[in-house]
Amino acid sequence: MASPLRALSVSATLLLLVIALASCEAKLSAYHAVGRVGQNVQPVKEHKPKFKPGPWxxxxxxxxxxxxxxxxxxxxxxxxxxxxxxxxxxxxxxxxxxxxxxxxxxxxxxxxxxxxxxxxxxxxxxxxxxxxxxxxxxxxxxxxxxxxxxxxxxxxxxxxxxxxxxxxxxxxxxxxxxxPCQKKGGIKFTIMGNPWFNQVIVWNVGGAGDVVSVQVKGNDKLKWTQLERDWGSTWKTSAHMVGESLTFRVRASDSRYSTSWHIAPKNWQFGQTFEGKNFK
The missing domain is CATH 2.40.40.10 (RlpA-like domain)
Structure with a gap:
């Protein structure tokens, strides 16, 4: 015949396991809830040092x-x-x-x-x-x-x-x-072209100074879009940019990024220049 004390001990152990499982479930649920809420939070980017002088x-x-x-x-x-x-x-x-x-x-x-x-x-x-x-x-x-x-x-x-x-x-x-290039103010973006062929001249770039990649994003239908170098400091895309608030992301030759959020309003016009965030 089983001892009452032994039965009580088993019951207590099972109760503790149930409590522990419930606690784990609660933590997992909270974690997933935070994940859903924080989807729009920008990921932490790897720190890259400022551009340094090169060898002679x-x-x-x-x-x-x-x-x-x-x-x-x-x-x-x-x-x-x-x-x-x-x-x-x-x-x-x-x-x-x-x-x-x-x-x-x-x-x-x-x-x-x-x-x-x-x-x-x-x-x-x-x-x-x-x-x-x-x-x-x-x-x-x-x-x-x-x-x-x-x-x-x-x-x-x-x-x-x-x-x-x-x-x-x-x-x-x-x-x-x-x-390093020392500049006053932010990176400048001059938008040229027409609704079917957009050109963006990128100038006044600090840090490394030279640009190897330009991306643009709108506030509605225009998702992150890679521009192609047209010539020199001029980049091009046939993506539909008109009517959207524009964000530009620039990557320099030292692999550092600078993102200028919503610097061009929805009613921007061709020929206008907008100022964004520069490299420090």
């Missing part, structure tokens, strides 16, 4: 004529002074330009190894890549083909070339490195 590399530099409306040519910057780049700009050789991917990248340049032409003290010149120095395969690198691939060459805007060397030098040996 050897190259050469020349200068070229132009003005505020032409120094941004191949990158489609309309006016380098009005858009905050100033005259401290350069046309990049084919190897550095990378089919427009490095538009907006910033560089520190020093004239080196040429006592005759380098300014004393090796002052630095800080420039932004805003144009392409076109290659000339019919000429050798010693006879004017300085921008031919794979040469790393800067054709610097004439008004600032003399900060590191005299104009009469022609071509000078340099050392250069990538540096």
């Amino acid at each position: 590399t050897k190259g050469h530099a020349t200068f070229y004529e132009g003005g505020t409306g032409s120094f941004g040519g191949a990158c489609n910057y309309k006016d380098v002074v009005a858009e905050g780049y100033g005259l401290n700009t350069a046309a990049l050789s084919e190897a550095l330009f990378k089919k427009g991917q490095t538009c907006g990248a910033c560089y520190e340049i020093k004239c080196t190894d040429d006592p005759k032409w380098c300014k004393p003290g090796q002052p630095s010149l800080f420039v932004t890549g805003t144009d392409l120095c076109p290659p000339n395969p019919s000429q050798s690198s010693e006879n004017g083909g300085w921008c031919n691939s794979p040469l790393e060459h800067f054709d610097i805007a004439k008004p600032v070339f003399n900060q590191i060397s005299d104009y009469s030098a022609g071509i000078i040996p340099i050392q250069y490195r990538r540096v």
